[in-house]
Amino acid sequence: MAKVDFAIGIGGEAGQGIATPGDILARIFARRGLNLNAYNAYQSLIRGGHTFLTIRASDGPVRSMGDKLDILIPLNQDTMDRHLRLLGAGACVLFDSDKIKPGVPAEGVQVCPLPIKQLTAGNKLAANTVAIAATLQMLGVEFKALEDALTRIFKRKGDAVVSENVGFAQTGYDYAAANFKAFPFKAPNLGKGNAVLTGNMALALGGIAAGVKFYAAYPMSPSTGVLMYMASHARELGMMVRQVEDEIGVMNMVIGAAHTGCRSMCATSGGGFALMTEAIGMAGMIEAPVVCIDVQRAGPATGVPTKTEQGDLWQILGAGQGDFPRIIVAPKDTLDAFQTIPELFNLCDKYQCPGLVLSDLLISEGTASVDPKDLDFKVKIDRGELIMPNGNGNGNGAAANPFGGANDNAYLRYKNTESGISPRAVPGMPGHIHVAATDEHDEDGTLISDEFTNPAKRRMMVEKRARKMETVLAQIAPPKLVGPEQAEVTLVGWGSTEGVIREAVEKLAAEEGIVANQLAVKWIVPFHADEIAHLLTRSKRIIIVENNFSGQFARYLRSETGIAAHGHIRKYDGEPFMPHHIVNAVKSQIAGQTELSVPEHEVMV
Amino acid sequence: MSTVVDPIPATTLAPATALTKDTYKNKVHPDWCPGCGDFSVLAALQMALFELGLQPHQVVVISGIGCSSNLPGYINTYGMHTLHGRSLAVATGVKLGNHELKVIATGGDGDGFGIGGNHFMHTMRRNVDLTYIVMDNQIYGLTTGQTSPTSRKGMKTKSTPHGNVENPINPIPMAIVGGATYVARGFSGKQKHLIELMKGAIMHKGFSFVDVFSPCVTYNKDNTYQFFNPKVKALDDLGHDPSDFHKAMDRGYQWNEEIPIGLFWKRTDLPSLEESEPVLDEGGPLAFRKLGITDEQAQGLIKELV
Ligand SMILES: Cc1ncc(C[n+]2csc(CCOP(=O)(O)OP(=O)(O)O)c2C)c(N)n1
Ligand code: SF4
Numbered sequence: 001m002a003k004v005d006f007a008i009g010i011g012g013e014a015g016q017g018i019a020t021p022g023d024i025l026a027r028i029f030a031r032r033g034l035n036l037n038a039y040n041a042y043q044s045l046i047r048g049g050h051t052f053l054t055i056r057a058s059d060g061p062v063r064s065m066g067d068k069l070d071i072l073i074p075l076n077q078d079t080m081d082r083h084l085r086l087l088g089a090g091a092c093v094l095f096d097s098d099k100i101k102p103g104v105p106a107e108g109v110q111v112c113p114l115p116i117k118q119l120t121a122g123n124k125l126a127a128n129t130v131a132i133a134a135t136l137q138m139l140g141v142e143f144k145a146l147e148d149a150l151t152r153i154f155k156r157k158g159d160a161v162v163s164e165n166v167g168f169a170q171t172g173y174d175y176a177a178a179n180f181k182a183f184p185f186k187a188p189n190l191g192k193g194n195a196v197l198t199g200n201m202a203l204a205l206g207g208i209a210a211g212v213k214f215y216a217a218y219p220m221s222p223s224t225g226v227l228m229y230m231a232s233h234a235r236e237l238g239m240m241v242r243q244v245e246d247e248i249g250v251m252n253m254v255i256g257a258a259h260t261g262c263r264s265m266c267a268t269s270g271g272g273f274a275l276m277t278e279a280i281g282m283a284g285m286i287e288a289p290v291v292c293i294d295v296q297r298a299g300p301a302t303g304v305p306t307k308t309e310q311g312d313l314w315q316i317l318g319a320g321q322g323d324f325p326r327i328i329v330a331p332k333d334t335l336d337a338f339q340t341i342p343e344l345f346n347l348c349d350k351y352q353c354p355g356l357v358l359s360d361l362l363i364s365e366g367t368a369s370v371d372p373k374d375l376d377f378k379v380k381i382d383r384g385e386l387i388m389p390n391g392n393g394n395g396n397g398a399a400a401n402p403f404g405g406a407n408d409n410a411y412l413r414y415k416n417t418e419s420g421i422s423p424r425a426v427p428g429m430p431g432h433i434h435v436a437a438t439d440e441h442d443e444d445g446t447l448i449s450d451e452f453t454n455p456a457k458r459r460m461m462v463e464k465r466a467r468k469m470e471t472v473l474a475q476i477a478p479p480k481l482v483g484p485e486q487a488e489v490t491l492v493g494w495g496s497t498e499g500v501i502r503e504a505v506e507k508l509a510a511e512e513g514i515v516a517n518q519l520a521v522k523w524i525v526p527f528h529a530d531e532i533a534h535l536l537t538r539s540k541r542i543i544i545v546e547n548n549f550s551g552q553f554a555r556y557l558r559s560e561t562g563i564a565a566h567g568h569i570r571k572y573d574g575e576p577f578m579p580h581h582i583v584n585a586v587k588s589q590i591a592g593q594t595e596l597s598v599p600e601h602e603v604m605v
Numbered sequence: 606m607s608t609v610v611d612p613i614p615a616t617t618l619a620p621a622t623a624l625t626k627d628t629y630k631n632k633v634h635p636d637w638c639p640g641c642g643d644f645s646v647l648a649a650l651q652m653a654l655f656e657l658g659l660q661p662h663q664v665v666v667i668s669g670i671g672c673s674s675n676l677p678g679y680i681n682t683y684g685m686h687t688l689h690g691r692s693l694a695v696a697t698g699v700k701l702g703n704h705e706l707k708v709i710a711t712g713g714d715g716d717g718f719g720i721g722g723n724h725f726m727h728t729m730r731r732n733v734d735l736t737y738i739v740m741d742n743q744i745y746g747l748t749t750g751q752t753s754p755t756s757r758k759g760m761k762t763k764s765t766p767h768g769n770v771e772n773p774i775n776p777i778p779m780a781i782v783g784g785a786t787y788v789a790r791g792f793s794g795k796q797k798h799l800i801e802l803m804k805g806a807i808m809h810k811g812f813s814f815v816d817v818f819s820p821c822v823t824y825n826k827d828n829t830y831q832f833f834n835p836k837v838k839a840l841d842d843l844g845h846d847p848s849d850f851h852k853a854m855d856r857g858y859q860w861n862e863e864i865p866i867g868l869f870w871k872r873t874d875l876p877s878l879e880e881s882e883p884v885l886d887e888g889g890p891l892a893f894r895k896l897g898i899t900d901e902q903a904q905g906l907i908k909e910l911v
Contacts, residue, residue, distance in 0.1 A: 030911070195910035205906065211896025214702060233906070237898055240701050240884050240891055245727040249694040252687065252724075256667075256698020259685065260706070261892035264698070282688055372911060377903035381896050388893060402622055403661045407632050407681050426892060427665045427683035427699065427706055435677050435684035438670070446633055447678055447686070 002060025063499025140186030200225025206341025284324025307574025
């Protein structure tokens with residue numbers, strides 16, 4: 001059990017530099033070995049508006065942004081006015097008393113005015129440093145930790161800048177010690193450092209671990225972080241990273257590179273994914289392994305570019321005309337995002353089909369701590385039945401006629417094998433010449449769609465491709481029921497809601513005496529329909545929790561298993577679930593008040 | 606663990622087998638209408654590859670969708686028959702994935718200038734080292750005769766029964782301005798000339814573009830062999846200098862009793878995309894490089910996060 005669990009909210013206008021204090025605090029906590037989760041609520045503008053960053057840290061697991069705020073640091077009046085009401089007894093608000101007027105807080109909230117002008121001798125840029133220093137003092141963090149952090153950050157600007165900032169920090173630290181009441185707990189130092197990264201970085205790192213050599217994208221929030229990370233590491237790691245004219249070009253280019261034998265990846269959001277869909281069908285038809293990440297944001301159309309949603313499930317299920325094998329996976333958190341990508345690449349190489357990842361803004365732009373030991377880059381690599389000139393893969397050898405292949409029937413690219421998997425030779429390979437066509441084709445690649453249409457062949461090829469999927473399910477982990485087997489409620493979710501549902505389950509038990517368990521689904525296609533049906537038929541009350549309006553997963557579950565849930569908890573206001581949203585909804589559903597709960601998001605951002 | 610493999614250039618694996626003209630023949634016979642201009646383009650490409658001594662497995666011919674885009678199925682090289690309009694994007698991916706391959710994109714005017722227009726523009730400005738051959742019949746053939754971006758004003762087609770009221774684009778000046786570094790026009794009726802243009806294009810380092818008047822004998826009754834034969838004039842005979850930008854533009858726009866064919870524009874002073882990307886400087890094709898990263902690289906990445 002966690003002994004220490006606190007959250008800090010920093011808010012202001014876009015452009016007011018919320019990211020920097022947030023980053024400093026996050027890194028200091030992570031260096032002490034605390035687990036953390038940071039979620040930034042922001043809008044699609046570069047300056048102005050309202051940005052609110054929540055950093056939660058604990059010595060126990062941190063799976064969501066949590067429910068409560070312990071420290072509020074408003075950088076402008078608007079933030080004070082919006083969020084003071086979120087603070088309860090024991091919490092505190094730290095603010096520049098020269099600029100911001102405190103409202104009327106709830107009872108027991110400590111009001112901590114900082115006379116910034118006096119403390120910084122009029123240096124406006126130092127206000128954030130003073131606020132951070134005061135925060136850390138009240139959390140019992142020794143000054144040295146902040147001094148080290150500031151030294152690292154300002155090192156490049158020279159010693160004078162370092163000592164000036166350390167000086168301001170010391171002033172803020174001392175002022176807090178003299179004037180404010182510290183928290184009854186101390187943020188401990190667990191003596192081991194954690195890594196801090198966003199979900200987009202984790203997805204990019206997963207690609208790097210998998211051996212991605214080609215990455216292409218067109219910028220689109222909230223997926224752009226993957227492009228930026230890949231681009232900044234492209235040269236040192238020997239990856240080709242391209243920004244392409246549009247997402248149609250992205251997917252087609254990625255398929256071209258994949259066809260030559262490169263592990264190739266791209267990321268986008270729903271709008272870009274819509275443009276990619278015809279080409280995803282091409283990857284299915286020519287049997288090219290590509291990985292495409294859809295970082296969901298609130299739709300439809302341009303929607304709310306900076307807000308989260310799980311609204312693209314049916315889009316991705318139906319992406320591309322016709323039937324073709326695809327693998328769809330929805331990682332549950334940052335670390336899972338990192339670990340899923342290499343696993344998916346192995347499956348795509350083996351089954352020669354597109355692999356689609358459903359992330360969302362919550363995972364991708366959220367920041368989390370990870371034990372560096374878990375960032376293992378020595379991943380298993382399985383390229384399946386790939387024929388490469390350098391012997392990478394199998395089935396090669398000097399061909400009798402280097403200019404042969406389809407012409408002399410020495411090589412059938414789309415051979416109708418029992419598994420449906422046909423050995424895949426890449427261009428440049430002697431003796432394996434063939435055409436990869438999006439028209440329906442015969443085993444040797446010859447088109448059968450025009451003049452030579454042949455229903456028997458068409459059927460054979462459809463079945464050959466489809467057959468590949470029969471063995472995928474056995475290679476991926478089925479979802480497990482977490483929590484007591486005998487439960488009053490089973491909370492079912494998919495992808496990024498795993499953490500918040502877990503915390504809700506714990507809260508239900510600890511605070512409400514309600515026994516609940518949880519089923520978190522990650523692999524969407526293929527779907528463990530039998531296993532899931534088996535688990536769920538024993539549940540007393542199934543409630544599906546998802547971040548969309550229409551219950552996209554609920555409908556999918558029903559179509560695949562015939563199971564209709566008893567209740568639903570849905571949120572489609574752009575913001576993620578907080579644990580108490582789920583707890584309260586479960587309570588009202590158990591009380592028979594409703595079967596569909598739509599929690600209200602209390603943090604106005 | 607990552608698979609550890611030493612990259613061996615594809616070329617070293619090819620046994621020395623004699624190339625003949627027939628090496629490039631495919632067992633599949635074209636299903637084009639008798640008399641279609643595309644037959645001549647196919648034959649010219651096969652001859653160009655033969656005369657250049659390029660081995661079939663080192664060449665990839667990549668098309669979109671259309672009558673003309675069926676070409677990869679009729680030539681014995683690696684081929685990709687992609688989506689309508691997407692050949693250049695796929696070809697760019699192929700070239701970057703394995704820059705030792707000779708990559709040739711082929712297709713129609715609808716494919717390249719209509720639905721694929723955006724990729725055309727951007728592939729040119731990137732100066733990707735590939736050759737783009739458009740069989741420009743000024744009509745949509747495969748969909749049975751609708752107007753195309755290169756259909757002349759006034760032309761009656763199935764989708765413009767009262768005559769086309771839109772202005773056509775002119776691919777030659779567009780390519781010159783767009784950044785292509787080798788811009789030529791050929792004619793199916795002048796196959797020898799076309800072979801030379803193709804050879805120049807294939808050996809050119811950078812984006813080379815050959816727009817070929819390739820008559821659709823079934824659906825375009827305006828731009829026929831009879832229409833072009835008396836009009837086409839080789840630029841060589843007109844004393845054209847392909848390094849002169851303004852003259853190239855003037856000749857590109859010329860459309861009267863005399864329609865120039867040949868090499869309009871060529872420059873060799875710009876690096877291609879592959880030459881501009883240090884990632885390709887050494888280590889061979891990306892496709893054949895070892896997967897995964899070293900321990901030191903992994904430690905470096907993790908260090909940035911703590
Ligand atoms: C996305 C999409 N839209 C439309 C089509 C139908 N289509 C196939 S070929 C073609 C036009 C062909 O014209 P062109 O590219 O000039 O080639 P041609 O047949 O004249 O050689 C069209 C519209 C398609 N295959 N895909
Ligand atoms: S329809 Fe026209 S372009 Fe198509 S094959 Fe026939 S003649 Fe050629």
